[in-house]
Amino acid sequence: xxxxxxxxxxxxxxxxxxxxxxxxxxxxxxxxxxxxxxxxxxxxxxxxxxxxxxxxxxxxxxxxxxxxxxxxxxxxxxxxxxxxxxxxxxxxxxxxxxxxxxxxxxxxxxxxxxxxxxxxxxxxxxxxxxxxxxxxxxxxxxxxxxxx
Amino acid sequence: xxxxxxxxxxxxxxxxxxxxxxxxxxxxxxxxxxxxxxxxxxxxxxxxxxxxxxxxxxxxxxxxxxxxxxxxxxxxxxxxxxxxxxxxxxxxxxxxxxxxxxxxxxxxxxxxxxxxxxxxxxxxxxxxxxxxxxxxxxxxxxxxxxxx
DNA sequence: TGAATTCGTTAGTGCGACTAACATTTAGGG
DNA sequence: CCCTAAATGTTAGTCGCACTAACGAATTCA
Numbered sequence: 001x002x003x004x005x006x007x008x009x010x011x012x013x014x015x016x017x018x019x020x021x022x023x024x025x026x027x028x029x030x031x032x033x034x035x036x037x038x039x040x041x042x043x044x045x046x047x048x049x050x051x052x053x054x055x056x057x058x059x060x061x062x063x064x065x066x067x068x069x070x071x072x073x074x075x076x077x078x079x080x081x082x083x084x085x086x087x088x089x090x091x092x093x094x095x096x097x098x099x100x101x102x103x104x105x106x107x108x109x110x111x112x113x114x115x116x117x118x119x120x121x122x123x124x125x126x127x128x129x130x131x132x133x134x135x136x137x138x139x140x141x142x143x144x145x146x147x148x
Numbered sequence: 149x150x151x152x153x154x155x156x157x158x159x160x161x162x163x164x165x166x167x168x169x170x171x172x173x174x175x176x177x178x179x180x181x182x183x184x185x186x187x188x189x190x191x192x193x194x195x196x197x198x199x200x201x202x203x204x205x206x207x208x209x210x211x212x213x214x215x216x217x218x219x220x221x222x223x224x225x226x227x228x229x230x231x232x233x234x235x236x237x238x239x240x241x242x243x244x245x246x247x248x249x250x251x252x253x254x255x256x257x258x259x260x261x262x263x264x265x266x267x268x269x270x271x272x273x274x275x276x277x278x279x280x281x282x283x284x285x286x287x288x289x290x291x292x293x294x295x296x
Numbered sequence: 297t298g299a300a301t302t303c304g305t306t307a308g309t310g311c312g313a314c315t316a317a318c319a320t321t322t323a324g325g326g
Numbered sequence: 327c328c329c330t331a332a333a334t335g336t337t338a339g340t341c342g343c344a345c346t347a348a349c350g351a352a353t354t355c356a
Contacts, residue, residue: 023171
């Protein structure tokens with residue numbers, strides 16, 4: 001995505017475009033950082049949800065993370081293979097699995113947290129603290145409006 | 149991406165995440181709107197570049213739009229099949245093709261412009277004019293910083 | 297009890313971003 | 327002038343994320 005030459009004005013000024021392009025850059029930063037820890041966005045989201053809300057069924061985790069339950073299967077497989085979480089049948093509801101964070105999972109999440117904190121700084125580097133707040137405020141409001 | 153339940157605080161406040169999620173929503177809006185005209189993001193970017201800067205080689209268009217030259221091949225094929233642009237060998241440099249917008253291509257672009265203007269409004273609906281400017285300003289600065 | 301719903305899972309789609317490799321053609325440096 | 331390096335168009339892949347359809351098994355509800 002190296003626009004060495006002139007970019008069409010229409011694209012340069014269109015919010016949805018700015019958003020997409022910047023999100024692409026952000027995702028590359030995030031993706032590269034996470035890759036250093038053999039992780040992806042879904043891994044982080046899932047681990048974070050588990051730590052903050054505790055063990056839960058896959059369906060509940062799907063709702064909390066926004067990851068489709070179909071995609072969650074593979075994500076959980078990957079993390080379970082590495083013993084970062086455990087998948088056990090729910091005795092109280094035999095349709096469900098209970099997903100539980102392991103000690104190593106929690107440690108892994110800590111590493112990812114640190115990596116991602118750096119990324120946020122790089123991403124927002126040119127903005128002052130006030131501007132950063134303004135940006136996240138505006139983004140948050142838009143997101144609320146479109147998800148709620 | 150329907151987060152019906154609670155979202156982890158870490159994700160709710162992380163700029164890169166807000167950005168990605170909002171960009172996803174924006175792209176869905178844009179994608180749906182463009183789909184009504186049998187178009188995709190790449191189509192619009194390419195047509196816009198052609199109208200603003202005139203006929204050009206595929207490599208030049210790749211630089212201007214940020215679309216990889218490999219992906220541009222298919223995009224141009226699709227639009228050429230629909231007579232929205234023309235691909236002719238460049239007599240002055242036999243490595244190159246000259247891509248030229250047709251009259252119908254220009255008309256098609258006009259339709260897409262209208263569709264996308266509506267999408268921008270929907271996207272930014274909850275923001276005042278001042279806030280919209282603030283947002284695009286901040287996004288633009290970040291994008292500049294990361295591409296330049 | 298029968299119908300509708302929930303849950304985990306498999307399989308497959310679409311789009312955008314990105315890489316590698318190749319043949320052809322052009323441009324540049326000794 | 328030649329030879330090497332670079333540019334161009336093209337084919338063929340990969341990857342990640344978002345999303346749909348369909349299924350069997352288990353549970354809830356009317």
